[in-house]
Amino acid sequence: MIECIDITGSTNADLVSRLAAGEPVFAGSWLVALRQTAGRGRLGRVWNDGAGNxxxxxxxxxxxxxxxxxxxALVVGLAVQRVVADILPLPHQAQLKWPNDVMVGDAKLAGILLERAGEALVIGVGVNLTQAPDLPDRATVALSRFGPVPDVEEFASRLAASFASELGLWRDYGLAAMLxxxxxxAYPLGTxxxxxxxxxxxxxxxxxxxxSGALQLALPDGRLHIVHAGDVQLL
Structure with missing residues (x-):
């Protein structure tokens, strides 16, 4: 089920509140907003919404x-990448950047935020369909730069199906197959x-x-550094 509303502060915050209040929230259902006034990204960043995104x-x-x-987080990123890859015309490619950004070239197209809510996990996804926010610390891009894009409800339907599929594969075949x-x-080895x-x-x-899905970073001195959490920037 996909519930589409005109405007809210944050779809993540809405679902967290519903769960805390004991309201029925079903696995596989999505809450989608045409506008957000208090969206959030990873590491406390403000998520800038845009009409049509x-x-x-x-x-x-x-x-x-x-x-x-x-x-x-990797499962969700993979689900988003699959949908975007079907929309992007060649030779452009949608690539994953650890832990859960979807990129086109060196520009960010989509981001993901996971939040605990009791025993549940709320998953928020933002994708630049029509507009790319102007961020001070990274390049961004919108799908509309490359051609026609689906409307929000059509994209929601595709993403819901993609996530359900990837979630099933993760559960049926395990972590190694998903990785x-x-x-x-993802970006090629050596990036x-x-x-x-x-x-x-x-x-x-x-x-x-x-x-386990942690990032492996080859350091200049030849050592291999394992990263379990951090903000990754391409150089």
């Missing part, structure tokens, strides 16, 4: 037999990048993911 959230209810929950699919549409974390910024080259 996709802004929506869904809820995931973990099962005991699921792969590690931290890897769900292979993720790497197949130069920096990672900003609580202890500072580290620069190196993308060396894949470890068995």
């Amino acid at each position: 996709f802004m929506g959230s869904t809820v995931h209810f973990p099962r005991a037999e699921d792969p590690p929950l931290a890897s769900l 292979q699919r993720w790497l197949a549409v 130069a990048m920096s990672v900003k974390g609580v202890s500072g910024t580290i620069t190196g080259h993308f060396a894949g993911l470890d068995e």
